Amino acid sequence: MTPTTTPAPAKAFTPQDFHSGLIVRWCPGCGDYAILAAVQKVLSERGKAPHEYAFVSGIGCSSRFPLYMSTYGFHSIHGRALAVATGVKAAAPSQEVWVITGDGDCLSIGGNHFIHALRRNQDLKIILFNNEIYGLTKGQYSPTSRKGLVNKSAPYGVIDEPANPLRLALAAGATFVARTADNDMAHMTEVFRRAAAHKGSAFIEVLQNCVIFNDKVFEEYYGVKTRKDTLIYLHDGQPLLYGKTVERGLRLDGFSFSSVEASGEAKIHVHDEHESTGALANALAGLTHPDYPVPLGVFRQVERPAYHELMYEQVDAARKAYGEPDLAKLLKGPKTWTVS
Amino acid sequence: MSTVTEDGILGNTERHEIKELDSVTILFAGDSGDGMQITGSQFTDASVVFGNDISTFPDFPAEIRAPSGTLAGVSAYQLHFSNHDIRTPGDRVDTLVAMNAAALKKYLPELEKGGILIADKSGFGPNELKKVDYASNPLEDGSLSEYRVVQADITAQTIAAVKPAGLTGRNAERCKNFYTLGIAYYLYDRPLEPTFDEIRKRFAKKEPVIAEANIAAIQAGYNFAHTIELFKVTYRVRRAVFEPGTYRNISGNLATAMGVAAAASRSGRKVFFGSYPITPASDILHELSRLKHFGVLTFQAEDEIAAVASAVGASFGGILGVTCSSGPGIALKSEAINLAVMTELPLVVIDVQRSGPSTGMPTKTEQADLLMALFGRNSDSPIPVIAPATPGECFECIYEAARVAVKYMTPVMFLSDGYLGNGAEPWKIPDAAALKAFNPSWGLDPAGFKPYARNPDTGARPWVPVGTPGLNYRTTGIEKAENSGGISYDPENHQRMTKARFDKVAKIAQEIPATPVFGAQEGDLLVVSWGGTYGATLTAAETVFAQGKKIGHVHLRWLNPLPPDLGSILKRYKKILVPEINVGQLAYHLRGTYGIPVESYARIRGKAFTVGELVTAYHAQLPQGA
Numbered sequence: 005m006t007p008t009t010t011p012a013p014a015k016a017f018t019p020q021d022f023h024s025g026l027i028v029r030w031c032p033g034c035g036d037y038a039i040l041a042a043v044q045k046v047l048s049e050r051g052k053a054p055h056e057y058a059f060v061s062g063i064g065c066s067s068r069f070p071l072y073m074s075t076y077g078f079h080s081i082h083g084r085a086l087a088v089a090t091g092v093k094a095a096a097p098s099q100e101v102w103v104i105t106g107d108g109d110c111l112s113i114g115g116n117h118f119i120h121a122l123r124r125n126q127d128l129k130i131i132l133f134n135n136e137i138y139g140l141t142k143g144q145y146s147p148t149s150r151k152g153l154v155n156k157s158a159p160y161g162v163i164d165e166p167a168n169p170l171r172l173a174l175a176a177g178a179t180f181v182a183r184t185a186d187n188d189m190a191h192m193t194e195v196f197r198r199a200a201a202h203k204g205s206a207f208i209e210v211l212q213n214c215v216i217f218n219d220k221v222f223e224e225y226y227g228v229k230t231r232k233d234t235l236i237y238l239h240d241g242q243p244l245l246y247g248k249t250v251e252r253g254l255r256l257d258g259f260s261f262s263s264v265e266a267s268g269e270a271k272i273h274v275h276d277e278h279e280s281t282g283a284l285a286n287a288l289a290g291l292t293h294p295d296y297p298v299p300l301g302v303f304r305q306v307e308r309p310a311y312h313e314l315m316y317e318q319v320d321a322a323r324k325a326y327g328e329p330d331l332a333k334l335l336k337g338p339k340t341w342t343v344s
Numbered sequence: 345m346s347t348v349t350e351d352g353i354l355g356n357t358e359r360h361e362i363k364e365l366d367s368v369t370i371l372f373a374g375d376s377g378d379g380m381q382i383t384g385s386q387f388t389d390a391s392v393v394f395g396n397d398i399s400t401f402p403d404f405p406a407e408i409r410a411p412s413g414t415l416a417g418v419s420a421y422q423l424h425f426s427n428h429d430i431r432t433p434g435d436r437v438d439t440l441v442a443m444n445a446a447a448l449k450k451y452l453p454e455l456e457k458g459g460i461l462i463a464d465k466s467g468f469g470p471n472e473l474k475k476v477d478y479a480s481n482p483l484e485d486g487s488l489s490e491y492r493v494v495q496a497d498i499t500a501q502t503i504a505a506v507k508p509a510g511l512t513g514r515n516a517e518r519c520k521n522f523y524t525l526g527i528a529y530y531l532y533d534r535p536l537e538p539t540f541d542e543i544r545k546r547f548a549k550k551e552p553v554i555a556e557a558n559i560a561a562i563q564a565g566y567n568f569a570h571t572i573e574l575f576k577v578t579y580r581v582r583r584a585v586f587e588p589g590t591y592r593n594i595s596g597n598l599a600t601a602m603g604v605a606a607a608a609s610r611s612g613r614k615v616f617f618g619s620y621p622i623t624p625a626s627d628i629l630h631e632l633s634r635l636k637h638f639g640v641l642t643f644q645a646e647d648e649i650a651a652v653a654s655a656v657g658a659s660f661g662g663i664l665g666v667t668c669s670s671g672p673g674i675a676l677k678s679e680a681i682n683l684a685v686m687t688e689l690p691l692v693v694i695d696v697q698r699s700g701p702s703t704g705m706p707t708k709t710e711q712a713d714l715l716m717a718l719f720g721r722n723s724d725s726p727i728p729v730i731a732p733a734t735p736g737e738c739f740e741c742i743y744e745a746a747r748v749a750v751k752y753m754t755p756v757m758f759l760s761d762g763y764l765g766n767g768a769e770p771w772k773i774p775d776a777a778a779l780k781a782f783n784p785s786w787g788l789d790p791a792g793f794k795p796y797a798r799n800p801d802t803g804a805r806p807w808v809p810v811g812t813p814g815l816n817y818r819t820t821g822i823e824k825a826e827n828s829g830g831i832s833y834d835p836e837n838h839q840r841m842t843k844a845r846f847d848k849v850a851k852i853a854q855e856i857p858a859t860p861v862f863g864a865q866e867g868d869l870l871v872v873s874w875g876g877t878y879g880a881t882l883t884a885a886e887t888v889f890a891q892g893k894k895i896g897h898v899h900l901r902w903l904n905p906l907p908p909d910l911g912s913i914l915k916r917y918k919k920i921l922v923p924e925i926n927v928g929q930l931a932y933h934l935r936g937t938y939g940i941p942v943e944s945y946a947r948i949r950g951k952a953f954t955v956g957e958l959v960t961a962y963h964a965q966l967p968q969g970a
């Protein structure tokens with residue numbers, strides 16, 4: 005890729021400073037454009053220069069993303085972005101590493117790496133572009149496609165149960181789990197800001213519209229006109245309220261939520277991102293349209309040491325215990341004999 | 345107390361004599377739980393410290409706890425020790441230690457006629473005999489009359505011997521391998537003290553009772569053999585003459601791990617080691633996990649693909665990525681290796697080959713991944729391939745692999761095998777300070793920086809540590825334009841970039857010194873070998889050359905690129921023979937590369953060549969009566 009000169013760190017950055025100059029080649033109207041703009045906006049506010057970031061991706065429409073950034077970038081192979089990023093972070097622990105992935109890349113071919121990166125709390129900001137379809141290979145169903153969807157590889161309808169990315173992330177022990185939507189710039193930037201500030205794995209599902217192969221798949225509930233009634237925005241420490249006139253809320257009944265009138269007596273649940281078991285985040289992640297409002301925002305945020313910190317702690321401890329490495333001593337080992 | 349059965353040759357009243365031998369092969373075999381690997385390695389250490397040359401071959405079952413007393417559960421350790429330079433664990437066994445009927449059944453065919461068999465009678469009960477289909481007890485039915493059989497109830501004697509140390513029951517019985525070791529020490533006149541010291545060092549603090557019991561068992565076995573004159577003749581193998589220097593005993597996997605640590609320590613950058621456990625390569629991960637202070641970041645990945653992909657990521661990040669596996673794992677890694685080929689990042693891929701295909705025989709050796717290493721990836725994907733010849737050479741070769749990977753910005757495949765990885769030999773310790781330097785900094789000036797510019801000497805592109813101001817660049821597995829590295833679908837550019845990747849690997853030939861040829865420098869037959877068959881193929885060539893035949897021997901370290909002088913060497917002989925533990929992969933490669941006829945001697949049995957069979961194979965290619 006063409007190298008870009010990085011401005012001095014003291015300078016305030018503009019979103020444009022984070023653009024590589026390469027012409028962006030997603031389909032006109034693709035949700036990816038908005039996500040790119042949101043990321044560039046958030047990075048420009050953070051005071052770090054482009055060279056302090058690395059963007060890693062696999063293969064898919066969304067995976068072209070790093071090529072459009074002026075940061076360090078690695079567009080790798082299908083499904084392996086999280087594994088590659090793990091190595092990048094280990095090699096360059098002060099680098100801020102973001103991973104761009106899609107529903108096929110992350111949950112299908114890369115499913116194993118997804119579980120293990122989150123389990124280890126790799127310090128990676130992971131944006132999953134979920135369009136519930138394979139775009140780059142031209143329209144086959146993906147692991148998040150809904151049952152019954154008819155397309156090229158499922159002419160009689162999809163029979164697979166769709167995967168729930170948030171529930172998978174929570175089960176894997178992710179320390180930051182959020183959802184946002186490509187048609188809501190303000191919400192996206194806010195979620196990305198939170199993710200950037202999180203230490204450890206930050207997993208964000210973005211509902212991303214593929215205008216070509218799965219157009220308007222989220223429209224029923226994230227459409228601008230109706231979304232106040234069909235989405236619920238999560239705010240830490242705030243009651244789970246929604247509706248045009250904030251007339252409804254979510255009440256906790258046993259292990260699941262019920263949607264109820266938000267009258268004075270109703271015990272509307274107060275959202276707690278830090279709830280230690282993750283059970284409530286899991287219950288929220290299970291809410292689907294049309295029975296429930298679909299939650300957007302941060303489901304869970306807890307603190308746990310990041311993997312690279314533990315890795316380097318061990319290296320430092322070994323250095324302390326054994327001193328500077330002595331190669332000659334290592335080669336000799338415990339038992340030698342000399343022939344003269 | 346047990347009885348000792350003499351087999352007619354041995355008499356317990358005569359004074360024994362000591363006979364000098366040039367070399368001996370001893371094989372310890374027993375149930376997996378009998379501790380034969382420990383017995384073998386203790387005997388090895390004692391021989392090494394004494395000053396013999398040695399070569400070992402541990403042979404253990406794939407199952408962790410195979411049913412006891414079965415053939416599948418037999419674990420063995422073969423040791424060849426001598427007063428001269430040896431390179432193989434021995435063709436035939438002089439002394440077989442069999443702790444049970446299964447061990448005898450499995451390894452008796454390896455024992456020389458007239459050889460010594462030491463057997464533990466308690467391992468030949470009706471049950472044990474039945475499990476391996478012995479109709480009668482071979483220790484009693486006269487079927488072993490061609491061997492010198494020494495049998496004792498080793499188990500019972502061991503239990504009695506360790507009682508004063510305070511061990512009873514199963515724990516006491518477990519010391520029987522040390523009792524056997526004592527007998528073997530007596531037979532071969534080994535000093536006991538070094539082993540006692542070693543045991544004390546290892547166990548005394550944590551388990552003093554075990555330490556004392558083990559020592560008591562060795563001493564009792566030794567005394568037993570001595571006082572009742574178990575052997576009419578005992579043997580002595582004098583020190584070998586080594587080149588002056590300081591030596592240690594080393595296995596191939598340990599040498600490989602130390603070579604990676606050396607690369608971390610000498611390159612000035614850390615090394616990232618991504619690996620997933622697999623037989624017979626896991627020991628390298630174990631060793632390196634203890635060497636973090638050398639700047640080795642070990643990462644036990646969730647699978648083989650993550651292991652290599654994280655290593656490629658680390659190389660992009662700016663430190664050398666290394667990954668390690670055996671054949672089945674390497675197959676899984678091929679796509680990510682190609683990512684390193686395409687993005688031109690350094691990477692070292694360690695393949696400790698094992699018998700296949702598929703799961704094959706995981707604990708048995710083979711050198712059948714050569715063509716996979718050379719060609720087993722999609723599209724035109726050149727990769728340098730290096731193969732160590734001996735356990736000790738694993739150190740030098742892995743260091744060279746790392747250095748070349750960085751210098752030429754390419755993945756390098758390192759082909760070891762189970763035989764080298766687990767086998768051990770005395771190793772002259774190299775001078776750490778004399779290791780060649782790494783010099784990765786090239787092309788890193790932000791003014792005019794081009795991520796895919798090429799160093800005219802090596803063809804390598806610059807290696808940028810991620811985070812360097814002014815050098816932020818993007819890379820991809822998509823074809824890139826020359827110099828700028830931007831995505832390019834231009835047909836002519838693809839042709840040029842493909843050629844540039846091949847030229848870069850071809851340039852590594854400048855790292856290869858002139859190829860030494862053993863024996864006849866021209867003539868009737870040239871034997872060409874590679875990898876772990878070095879010891880056997882060369883020893884056989886020495887034998888045939890000493891018989892006056894016009895035979896030469898060349899051993900290849902680099903398989904890609906091949907040494908630049910190899911073509912002209914091949915032309916000087918009437919026939920070329922390649923012995924390999926595969927169906928003839930190098931032979932195939934040489935035919936394709938040089939367009940000449942090449943004979944193949946292929947044996948695929950999961951074990952190393954014997955010198956004897958190679959001598960016969962060489963003769964078969966030589967003119968009769970010449």
Ligand code: SF4
Binds near residue numbers: 135
């Ligand atoms: S195919 Fe769909 S996801 Fe891919 S770029 Fe086009 S609109 Fe976007």
